[in-house]
Amino acid sequence: MGKYFRELSVAAALVLLLVVLAGIAPAFxxxxxxxxxxxxxxxxxxxxxxxxxxxxxxxxxxxxGSQFGVCAVVAGLLAAAGLPLxxxxxxxxxxxxxxxxxNGWLVAGLGLPSIVVTLATMVTWQEALRLFQQGKFINxxxxxxxxxxxxxxxxxTLIATAVVLLTCAAWAMKNLxxxxxxxxxGTDAEAARLAGINPRGITLGVFILLGALAGLAAxxxxxxxxxVDPKAGGGLELKAIAAAVVGGVAVNGGRxxxxxxxxxxxxxxxxxxxxTYLHVEAYWEKAIQGLVILLAVVADGIxxxxxxxx
Amino acid sequence: xxxxxxxxxxxxxxxxxxxxxxxxxxxGGSNNSAGGKKMTxxxxxxxxxxxxxxxVEKGARAAATELGADLLYDGPTNTDPAKQxxxxxxxxxxxxxxxxxxxxxxxxxxxxxxxxxxKGIKVVTYDSDTTTxxxxxxxxxxxxxxxxxxxxxxxxxxxxxxxxxxxxxxxxTASNMNEWRKHIEARLKEKYPKMxxxxxxxxxxxxxxxxxEATNLLSxxxxxxxxxxxxxxxxxxxxxxxxxxxxxGAVKVLGLGLPSENKAYVKDGVTQSVILWKVEDLxxxxxxxxxxxxxxxxxxxxxxxxxxxxxxxxxxxxxxxLGKPFIFNKENIDGFDF
Amino acid sequence: xSQPAPFFKTLLARPEAVxxxxxxxxxxxxxxxxxxxxxxxxxxxxxxxxxxIGLLALVMMPIILTGGIxxxxxxxxxxxxxxFGVFTHxxxxxTPLAAALTLVVGAAAGGLNGGLIxxxxxxxxxxxxxxxxxxxxxxxxxxxxxxxxxxxxxAFLALGHERALGLPYQGWLFIAxxxxxxxxxxxxxxxxxxxxxxxxxxxxxxxxxxxxxxIATTYVLAGFVxxxxxxxxxxxxxxxxxxxxxxxxxxxxxxxxxxxxxxxxGVGTVGGTVLGVACxxxxxxxxxxxxxxxxxxxxxxxxxxLTGALLIFALAGGVLAKSLAARRARRxxxxxPQPQPIT
Numbered sequence: 001m002g003k004y005f006r007e008l009s010v011a012a013a014l015v016l017l018l019v020v021l022a023g024i025a026p027a028f029x030x031x032x033x034x035x036x037x038x039x040x041x042x043x044x045x046x047x048x049x050x051x052x053x054x055x056x057x058x059x060x061x062x063x064x065g066s067q068f069g070v071c072a073v074v075a076g077l078l079a080a081a082g083l084p085l086x087x088x089x090x091x092x093x094x095x096x097x098x099x100x101x102x103n104g105w106l107v108a109g110l111g112l113p114s115i116v117v118t119l120a121t122m123v124t125w126q127e128a129l130r131l132f133q134q135g136k137f138i139n140x141x142x143x144x145x146x147x148x149x150x151x152x153x154x155x156x157t158l159i160a161t162a163v164v165l166l167t168c169a170a171w172a173m174k175n176l177x178x179x180x181x182x183x184x185x186g187t188d189a190e191a192a193r194l195a196g197i198n199p200r201g202i203t204l205g206v207f208i209l210l211g212a213l214a215g216l217a218a219x220x221x222x223x224x225x226x227x228v229d230p231k232a233g234g235g236l237e238l239k240a241i242a243a244a245v246v247g248g249v250a251v252n253g254g255r256x257x258x259x260x261x262x263x264x265x266x267x268x269x270x271x272x273x274x275x276t277y278l279h280v281e282a283y284w285e286k287a288i289q290g291l292v293i294l295l296a297v298v299a300d301g302i303x304x305x306x307x308x309x310x
Numbered sequence: 311x312x313x314x315x316x317x318x319x320x321x322x323x324x325x326x327x328x329x330x331x332x333x334x335x336x337x338g339g340s341n342n343s344a345g346g347k348k349m350t351x352x353x354x355x356x357x358x359x360x361x362x363x364x365x366v367e368k369g370a371r372a373a374a375t376e377l378g379a380d381l382l383y384d385g386p387t388n389t390d391p392a393k394q395x396x397x398x399x400x401x402x403x404x405x406x407x408x409x410x411x412x413x414x415x416x417x418x419x420x421x422x423x424x425x426x427x428x429k430g431i432k433v434v435t436y437d438s439d440t441t442t443x444x445x446x447x448x449x450x451x452x453x454x455x456x457x458x459x460x461x462x463x464x465x466x467x468x469x470x471x472x473x474x475x476x477x478x479x480x481x482x483t484a485s486n487m488n489e490w491r492k493h494i495e496a497r498l499k500e501k502y503p504k505m506x507x508x509x510x511x512x513x514x515x516x517x518x519x520x521x522x523e524a525t526n527l528l529s530x531x532x533x534x535x536x537x538x539x540x541x542x543x544x545x546x547x548x549x550x551x552x553x554x555x556x557x558x559g560a561v562k563v564l565g566l567g568l569p570s571e572n573k574a575y576v577k578d579g580v581t582q583s584v585i586l587w588k589v590e591d592l593x594x595x596x597x598x599x600x601x602x603x604x605x606x607x608x609x610x611x612x613x614x615x616x617x618x619x620x621x622x623x624x625x626x627x628x629x630x631x632l633g634k635p636f637i638f639n640k641e642n643i644d645g646f647d648f
Numbered sequence: 649x650s651q652p653a654p655f656f657k658t659l660l661a662r663p664e665a666v667x668x669x670x671x672x673x674x675x676x677x678x679x680x681x682x683x684x685x686x687x688x689x690x691x692x693x694x695x696x697x698x699x700x701i702g703l704l705a706l707v708m709m710p711i712i713l714t715g716g717i718x719x720x721x722x723x724x725x726x727x728x729x730x731x732f733g734v735f736t737h738x739x740x741x742x743t744p745l746a747a748a749l750t751l752v753v754g755a756a757a758g759g760l761n762g763g764l765i766x767x768x769x770x771x772x773x774x775x776x777x778x779x780x781x782x783x784x785x786x787x788x789x790x791x792x793x794x795x796x797x798x799x800x801x802x803a804f805l806a807l808g809h810e811r812a813l814g815l816p817y818q819g820w821l822f823i824a825x826x827x828x829x830x831x832x833x834x835x836x837x838x839x840x841x842x843x844x845x846x847x848x849x850x851x852x853x854x855x856x857x858x859x860x861x862x863i864a865t866t867y868v869l870a871g872f873v874x875x876x877x878x879x880x881x882x883x884x885x886x887x888x889x890x891x892x893x894x895x896x897x898x899x900x901x902x903x904x905x906x907x908x909x910x911x912x913x914g915v916g917t918v919g920g921t922v923l924g925v926a927c928x929x930x931x932x933x934x935x936x937x938x939x940x941x942x943x944x945x946x947x948x949x950x951x952x953x954l955t956g957a958l959l960i961f962a963l964a965g966g967v968l969a970k971s972l973a974a975r976r977a978r979r980x981x982x983x984x985p986q987p988q989p990i991t
Binding site: 060106110111112113115116117119120121122123124126127128130131238241242245250251252281282283284285286287288289290291293294297298300301302304305 | 717764768769770771773774775777778779780781782783784785786788789791792793898901902905910911912946949950952953955956957959960963964967
């Protein structure tokens with residue numbers, strides 16, 4: 001219990017919420033809306049995985065929502081031009097990786113603080129995209145939606161992709177040298193360097209990875225409907241950071257578990273539909289979301305203080 | 311260290327003092343342009359980076375080119391409710407001849423527009439009006455009441471005047487949409503006792519969020535007969551949710567949106583009605599009317615306004631009428647490309 | 649190192665000096681190409697449009713100086729604006745008392761942040777991310793999102809519109825708070841401890857400073873001034889609504905960091921923050937007065953883009969200057985061998 005207290009307590013909160021829903025509004029568990037909800041969260045999950053690595057590395061990236069928007073428009077324009085989806089995916093991931101590399105270079109190469117760098121790049125990409133696209137939707141050709149599969153198969157494919165990616169990342173963080181190096185750099189970059197790890201390389205790496213994952217997420221997003229909204233991605237950075245935090249990732253680096261983030265995202269993503277099913281007015285949503293984030297960190301704080309006092 | 315920071319502060323404050331002590335420009339500078347040959351028209355959208363207002367801008371630019379006037383176009387790029395006021399106040403100082411504003415917030419902006427009028431700048435409004443004392447004319451494509459009634463009547467027509475329906479809006483604080491919601495609810499109370507508004511959800515002006523909200527609404531309210539989307543990204547979002555739920559036709563979709571974003575859904579019978587006006591014409595008419603007000607050729611009491619290539623427009627009171635809101639459906643949507 | 653460097657050299661190495669240069673360059677440039685830039689009305693506009701963000705930046709600065717951050721100030725501004733509306737319009741409290749009550753609520757909300765951060769040793773980023781949602785959520789819940797409070801008393805509205813000695817009221821307010829915070833941070837033992845805490849919390853603790861209490865003070869101060877900014881905002885817009893101050897937290901942080909305060913804490917001046925606020929305000933206003941830009945209809949976007957670029961260049965310039973200085977120092981020390989610390 002001890003080691004995974006946070007992950008388990010968030011999971012318990014999620015289960016409690018689901019039990020309440022099962023009792024009061026069993027319609028919540030109807031297959032079609034449930035699948036739609038899960039599918040809609042796959043891009044957020046993939047971005048949250050990348051964000052977690054960045055936070056474990058003791059950095060942060062608030063430009064990821066803007067990156068996602070740019071990637072979605074790149075992917076949308078290429079798909080609308082009739083290019084095969086594999087090319088679209090690669091181009092979108094390359095665009096994301098390039099934007100991630102810029103962040104990574106400014107942070108790792110020049111030693112600038114990541115919160116400020118990504119604050120600046122967030123504004124830059126967002127305004128550039130607005131000037132370029134003027135908010136115009138991109139209509140996609142038939143055959144892009146669900147990769148040309150039937151709806152339910154498409155949704156299952158997306159969910160499976162995200163879960164496989166999460167599993168691989170969680171495994172790699174634990175068992176691969178590169179994964180452990182991310183923890184080492186986040187815990188103490190200088191000690192990591194003395195131990196023969198290249199902290200700059202690792203930092204650059206996690207930013208590029210997050211960018212590429214934002215590109216992947218954007219592609220998985222555009223196949224969910226026949227149109228691309230260039231405003232997609234607004235607020236995604238806060239969603240990913242909140243999921244990581246609620247899931248027990250320490251913002252000062254070195255600690256965190258991707259499965260915790262998974263549960264954290266599920267909990268946050270359940271609150272909004274739960275309000276609809278429980279017939280609670282929408283204007284309570286933000287307050288409740290804030291309360292959940294605070295409760296999660298306060299519970300953790302109280303527990304760690306008790307632990308420290310022992 | 312101490313001394314340096316104090317020096318820096320003093321320098322900074324003296325820089326401000328320098329700014330404050332600057333010479334007065336002769337009466338705000340609006341006469342800079344009034345005296346000049348070229349008219350400067352400023353067009354204020356509710357928000358930028360939005361296809362609706364990009365289309366308005368297109369029509370406006372065409373009119374400005376025809377008139378040989380300069381056109382300034384700027385608006386909020388984020389959700390800061392103070393931005394429209396700041397832009398208007400900037401224009402007053404810039405010295406524009408006339409301001410054409412789409413007001414996000416009726417009362418919020420009226421004082422800034424009145425201050426502009428006090429400086430001799432003419433003001434017209436379009437798309438959504440301010441208080442009547444803060445402008446000369448309203449280029450009226452539809453009043454808040456007209457929009458609310460049209461939406462509600464159309465929803466009633468589609469559902470046979472009975473059953474549950476839900477609204478998807480942009481944000482809960484968007485005051486123009488709150489105005490429409492008020493009129494929708496008033497019309498509902500007054501005319502359609504067998505219909506019930508079960509929920510109102512915000513979608514943050516994002517299509518994907520609208521789709522998720524609609525998906526939840528469809529299953530949380532199994533008796534839902536109609537989804538009413540009152541911001542443009544929500545119309546295709548709601549339609550996609552209905553399509554994915556396999557309820558096309560059983561649950562009606564209508565809303566305020568652009569034909570180009572909804573064409574496929576309308577043809578597939580997922581979305582029944584998209585309500586809008588000729589957006590490019592709205593931009594064109596607004597600039598024509600603004601220029602006429604500034605030149606003095608359009609005065610209070612006129613009954614008609616000649617808007618050049620789009621024809622003669624009727625004037626009722628101080629409203630220049632673009633014509634009634636247009637309902638796009640399966641039969642006519644192919645004829646429009648904005 | 650102990651040798652006094654020439655005055656102008658130390659001045660140039662300071663971010664404030666660079667910013668002052670940027671500010672003067674902006675003023676000269678916009679006076680030359682901007683339309684009606686150099687007018688009293690325009691400067692009144694600049695001051696009025698940036699006063700709230702400026703106030704938030706002034707109190708964000710001590711927080712960042714201690715190594716913290718506060719993402720909730722914009723949301724708190726919204727909540728306080730709405731509460732002020734509730735106090736005056738629904739509880740029918742007299743305006744001065746309602747304003748005082750609003751300030752108390754703001755300070756209390758700041759106290760909630762400070763209490764959670766220091767009492768439970770929680771990271772400020774997370775706590776204020778939570779209250780960022782919570783405060784905005786409460787503002788929406790109180791008004792159901794739709795309620796707008798208007799028709800405030802003319803005396804109160806003057807705060808947002810009138811000028812004294814050519815400077816808008818909120819400009820005087822900004823100067824007063826700037827001087828007060830500057831004295832607090834740079835002139836009092838109490839405030840100087842902020843810098844010590846940001847430089848090394850452990851060191852400050854060993855030096856006997858009540859670190860947690862001092863940190864909590866900075867958040868209470870931020871809450872109080874956020875409420876003040878809410879009053880100014882309400883007076884300027886003549887109405888209170890739940891979306892007041894959306895996104896202001898990031899603009900305040902931008903101004904503070906641009907002003908040379910290190911986001912890691914321990915380094916920074918209030919004067920720098922004032923300059924940071926002024927640079928951004930003049931830039932975004934000035935761009936819109938350049939006819940070529942206004943005619944293209946890209947004024948707002950360009951303002952945001954250039955602010956982002958300015959931020960990156962200021963930071964990168966600072967790092968570059970530091971590494972050049974280090975290189976020169978190394979070269980000098982090679983000429984005259986000295987024991988070198990391992991880096």
